[in-house]
Each structure stands twice: as structure tokens, then as C-alpha cells.
Amino acid sequence: MQNERYERQLSLLGFGEAGQQKLQAARLLVVGAGGLGCPVLQYLAAAGIGHIGIIDDDLVELNNLHRQVLYDTTDIGHAKAEVAARKLILQNPDIDIAFWVEQLCPANAAERLQPYDVILDCTDNFATRYLLCDACYLLDKPLVFGAIYQYEGQLAVFNVADTQGIKTTYRHLFPIPPDPMESPDCNAAGVLGVLPGMIGIHQATEAIKLLTGIGTILSNKLMTINLLDNGIFTFNIPQTSFDESSYPRSLNALKDFDYIQYCASVRSQIQGITIAELITTPAPGSPSLHSPRYIADAIGKNRPQAHCFYLSERQTQSNGRTIFLRPARQQPTGISPGGRHDRFKKLFR
């Protein structure tokens, strides 16, 4: 360990050599190397976390670069996990970095998470968030959670006991996944580039505090930040009971659980339908503005066979019927490329 590299934090009261050694010995897994994952990785690598794992199956895209500042223009098209590992080892050759260019899924979750002390949820979709929540609960791993929406962020530390021995998870906030269209991701809703930077740095800070034992962590607390009005709120998360029957309560059950289906099927009236079918199948009830042809035009009929969407309908006060399109099972979040969701909202509101 090069002491000179870390001397500015070694000299901190309450941190010192002991704190640095705890970081050096730590094993930390970052799930998702996107907006949240980049700052998390950059600061934790720089801080001297001894063993960092990165798991992400995504490739760098031009529209990532305004917020994922670990990557540059020459990285476009390359795997994020691999590019991140290559850059981080240059930033700090003292540390070990392992990476997987794959998606965290029920089949690999326990194997990937098991060797690590702390897991960071830097994902961008509910299927992986609920998978991580359940897997970390079952493995009793601390989970540092971050999530963002446009100008607002949420932060928490799950599965870590407070002074009363109480632990909570993401299920204590949201026991059941939402309809994906209720909370669109960055592709669909947009995001200010600095937001994941701020939330990711908070996550990295909580991880350092957790590993070194300094300060007070956000255990059983949910912190929210709003960049527009600088509003910061911290909510207490009580350990309440909820229905546990609908999701896996053992690692064996988790392995076979379909989180993508689980997160996409929260509404009973959902049905799978292709765009080609939308064009040829009459919509139930009055077609008018919401005819299949109109929908197909709205989302781009140039690629009618390319995507399979789940379609649901419900009554609204204003126009009688709202139709939501949701992404295909293979694409659990967002409708990419971005922009179509916005067009859609305008058309049907």
C-alpha cells in the first residue's frame, strides 16, 4: 500500500491507518457501471478499496457521456464493465478489479454476490433492483442503494442493523414493484448529468463509512435529494411486516424466480402484443384517437417487428382511455432509443 497516495485521508481524525487498512481489505461489488456506477467506482477505487467487482452487460453510448464521466468518446461501443476496469486500474494500480460483462440475473446472483462484503445498487431497472434486494437479504449482505429520477435521487443502506439491531430492505419502502411506466428510467424521462454524480458519491461515502465504521450510515433511513430546490429529506424506515408470499424466500427459490416477468406483470390486465399485431388487431372499445394504427405511428412504424410491448389500458377522467406501452421482456426498462416515451406521453395526455 502506497501511504503517500492516501496520506490526505490517513491524516483524518478518526480514519487513519486503521481506516485505510479496512478499505484495503474490503471486497465491494458494484452492480451497474452507468450513471451511478461511474462516480461510485471512481471514488472507491481512488479511496483504495482493495477488491472491486463490476458487473454490467451494457455498452458505452454517446448519450451516456454527459453523466457517465468515467467514459470518453473513444469508448463508445465498448463494454462498460471492461472499460471501467481498464481505467480504474490506471487510476489506482494498488487495487484488484474483477469485472463481468453480463447482467446480474437470478441464476448468477448468489455466486456473484457471495464473495463480496458490500454490494452497491447502481442499476437502472426494477427487475434488477428487486433481485438485488432479495438476494442481499437472503445472503445478509449490506446493500448501498441509490436511484434517480430527472432531478431527484433516493439513497439508503439496507440489511445493516442499527443500534437496536433493526434491519430493513427495499421491500420496506416498496413491497411490490410499480408499473414500469409509473417510474420511467433515464432513457425515457431524461436526467440532469450531475444528478447520478451526486447520488453516486453519496453511495460511495456510505460504503466508506460502513467499511471503516466512521460516522452514521443511512441504515433504516431513506434520504432524498432534489437538485432544483436543494431539498433534502431523511425518512425513518420502520421494520414493518408485509406479504412475503409473492417472492422468493430462499436462494434456491430465487434462482428460478423470473424478476423481469414479476416486475412487468404487476397489473393483471397486461397482455403481450407485438407492434405488427397492434397494426392489424382492432383495439377493444372505441378506436378513435387510440386506434392500433395511431399507436403504431406514434411509436415509429419503421420497425414494427422489432419490439414486443405489453399493452394495458385503463380509464382516465380526461379522455376516456389511456394506453400505456411497456417495453418487451428482453428490455425490462425504458423504451430505447429514448424519446419515444416522451412523444407518447404528449400524444395521450
Next chain:
Amino acid sequence: MRIQVKTFGALTEILEREFYVTAGDTAELLTTLSRQHPDLAHRKLLVAVNNTIINTPVDLRENDVVALMPPYSGG
């Protein structure tokens, strides 16, 4: 009881970010808001009263602050 409601995330597309409303308990509050805004009825929301998250209806007192927050998926 006159209470203050604060909303977060995509909920601000349906409700004002901050407003005052009259309700005796959180169930009545959510029923009233859902009636006024049918889009709310199916939403998964976190409800907090005076900065503590609740999952069963809670009586409200004058000047209580109720936060309504959806989950965020972005990362």
C-alpha cells in the same frame, strides 16, 4: 385536519409539489386524492407522516406533513 402534502418524483406530474388538504387520516387523504386524480389510484407509493414511513393508515393531526413518493428506477 389541515395537513401539508409534499410530493416527489413523477408524482409532481399529477399533483402539486406542495399543497394543503383536509383529511382525518392517511386512508382518507389517499382516497380523496385518488378521486380527484384517477391516475393515482394504481400507483405504488411510499407514504410518510412527519418523516416516518407508514404502511397502515395513520390518524392525522393539524399541521402534519405527509410525503408521497414513488420508487425511482434510474441509475
